[in-house]
Amino acid sequence: MEKQTLPNSTLILVFGILSIVGCCCYGILGLIFAIVALVLANKATALYTENPELYEGFSNVKTGKILAIIGLILSGIYIILLIISFAMYGFMSPEEMQEMIRQYQ
Template sequence: MDHNQTQEQLKNSTLILVLGILSIVTCCCYGVIGIVLGIVTIILAQKATAIYAENPDMYTGFQNVKTGKILAIIGLVLSVLYLLATVWAISTFGWEALQDQELLQQRMQEWAEQNQ
């Protein structure tokens, strides 16, 4: 790298890291928010990676992009699993049972007895 050339922060590198973290934190919001954030983060990371690959000596912050992308993938997987678990719980026990603790316990007992 030429010493006269200054490096600039890779566009959206900090945002990608923050969104990657948020995709994990929000995976428990029925999975939906985590899925959206995970997908957006992965798309932004791919764009930033392409820009970085054209001229790596010109940019800093690529580590944030890599870390954010990994976190987004983890958040996406956790969110999909949480969403599938929620859909399973609703289809197995019903939405009403998820709103009422006693009814949920009753239906879980019935389900456990049927599946022994």
């Protein structure tokens, strides 16, 4: 019997990569892509563990899951730093920011 590719294995890998790239977009896109990739990876892992001899492409799932975890952590750190920054400085206009920098020089 010929082995089938795991469903969504390539999509999990792509979403894992996009979660790392998306963490630069205020962390929101990275968070979304990471969560979707992790949910799909858990479903694919469960399917693979039932019948490992029927499927191939599990390496894409593992790699995508690792990338999604990294993207999730980076996005979380970015969001936390963004919240801390807004809590400390608030929403400043560029002129106010330049004035504050001049005061500290």
